[in-house]
Amino acid sequence: MGIYLIGAAIMAGASDVRLTAPLGVWVVFYVFVLWRFVPHIGAQSKQMSEARSVLSGRLVDAYTNISTVKLFGHGAREIAFGRDAMEHLVKVFGVQMRQIATMVSLIIVLNAVLVFAMAGLAVWLWQAGAVTVGAIAVSVGLMLRISNMSMWIMWEVTNLSENVGTTADGMETISQNHTVVDAPGARDLTVGPAEVVYEGIKFHYGKEGGVIDDLSLAIAPGTRIGLIGRSGAGKSTLVNLLLRFYDLEGGCIKIDGQDISAVTQESLRRSIGVVTQDTSLLHRSVRDNICYGKPQASEAEIIAAARRAQAHEFILGLVDQHGRTGYDALVGERGIKLSGGQRQRIAIARVLLKNAPILVLDEATSALDSEVEAAIQDQLMGLMEGKTVIAIAHRLSTIARMDRLVVVDGGVIVEEGTHADLLARGGLYARLWSRQSGGFLVTDDDRGEVA
Structure with a gap:
């Protein structure tokens, strides 16, 4: 113009x-x-x-x-x-x-x-x-x-x-700025025996205090530990920090001697298999969801993982709105077309197939009925062989067989030992175990304690 x-x-x-x-x-x-x-x-x-x-x-x-x-x-x-x-x-x-x-x-x-x-x-x-x-x-x-x-x-x-x-x-x-970024020159994590060490870590979600203060924890290669504590004690936070969803405010976390803040986030998370209680699936086929952690997996490997997770039978009966069946059926957004237990079994199959050297189970079987949980527990125990495992569960019976139990309260470790050792001490773990195995009658000291 x-x-x-x-x-x-x-x-x-x-x-x-x-x-x-x-x-x-x-x-x-x-x-x-x-x-x-x-x-x-x-x-x-x-x-x-x-x-x-x-x-x-x-x-x-x-x-x-x-x-x-x-x-x-x-x-x-x-x-x-x-x-x-x-x-x-x-x-x-x-x-x-x-x-x-x-x-x-x-x-x-x-x-x-x-x-x-x-x-x-x-x-x-x-x-x-x-x-x-x-x-x-x-x-x-x-x-x-x-x-x-x-x-x-x-x-x-x-x-x-x-x-x-x-x-x-x-x-x-x-276009929000990333709060957690790779350090300049970050290298890929190299995992050998898979030793995990928390060294004097501090994290308060940006607040002045609370959550985790100067906590140290060493997990030897191939050791299975269970994290126990009240709601809000910091159990899931410890897992999120290991996955580097947040940066520490003090201290460091090392895997095989490598500070996780100095390695790439993708390589870190590729080395850790995670099953959470809030299981979310992609709006794709069952097959795509199971092999998400191992895209090159064969059909036989996918089916084997589903069988080990007690998911194969119900998968064969799935039919989506377009007539696709079995492993080709779409699960809906966030897996909404499946029940909570079915989503969790597919998530477990996904982790079984990924076969990472470090395994994190955060209420991994919370949505399952007792019969299915018992069957999957045996498979999970087999999967744990030779891996470093961190498990969180409200039902203490699901983690009582762990090599070591760590009781966290107020962001610090208050008890540590085997199931038998902690029961003999008569501390917080013993009270929680008594509540779950002996009914709902509690003392005043027990009120408000949630595993």
Whole structure:
């Protein structure tokens, strides 16, 4: 458009330089209107994107937890909650539309003034004998063309600004700085015997105190340990720190003498097999989920892992909505089409197939019934042979056979030893064991203790 404006000014000025005056004044006001409104429209687009995200989030949250909503009879409450978000979105949308309408109206008025001013000036100059009739036709025609082009430019700039605002909101959401990054020159972890050592570690989730304070723990190669303690004692935090989901605030963790902060995160996690109580599966086939830790696994290896996890039989009976069966069936988002126990068995099969030298079991069998758990426990015990194992369980009977039990309380180790040793001491572990094996009658000292 800039080239066209220059050409129009030259052509109009060729007849009389005074014919360029309306065009020059129009350009100043046109640029001012765009400068005044377009940035605000972009900012409003960002706010509208945020409001739309809030509305979508509330609707998805309500549908995801529809059972809870129905159980508590809060359907009307959730509708009102969603309506509030909708009203806010409509309000933000209204502000943006008013700004766009105002800008469009001003541009239309400016264009009308430009055409009539140019026509009036050209006629006046013609009456004064300064220009010909042809100059009037050329000047007015050029201004009509510029008027149409200016509307097109305005809408393109407005759309660009809206898209930039929406994109900026999305980028702020997904472009968060990584809190845990590989150190410069980080090398791959080399695992041999798989010795794990916590040396005076400190971690408080950024708070002044609590969670873990100056904890040291050495796990010899091939040793199976069980972590026990109250809820919030720091058991899962110890596992998350080993996986380097967080950076330590003090001390260090070493695997075979290598500080995990000096190795790449991918190589670290490739060396650790993990099964958690909150099992999440990918929205892919059963086969893809099982071989996720070992993509090159053969069909025979996948089926063998599923059999060891007591999952093969129910997998053969799976059928998804597209008619795919068995190992080809999709499990749904986060494995929602499967029961909790089925998801956990597939997760166990995935870890069995991965066969990492270090094994972490965080409530690995919590969603299983007693019969299936007993069958899988034997398979897990076989898998643990020759591996360094860290197991967490609320049911103490599932980890009583470990080589060593570590009782954590308040971020420190309060007891350590075998199952028999800890029972003989009569401490926290003995009380927890007594509660689980002897019923629910507890003393005042036991209240609030949760394994």
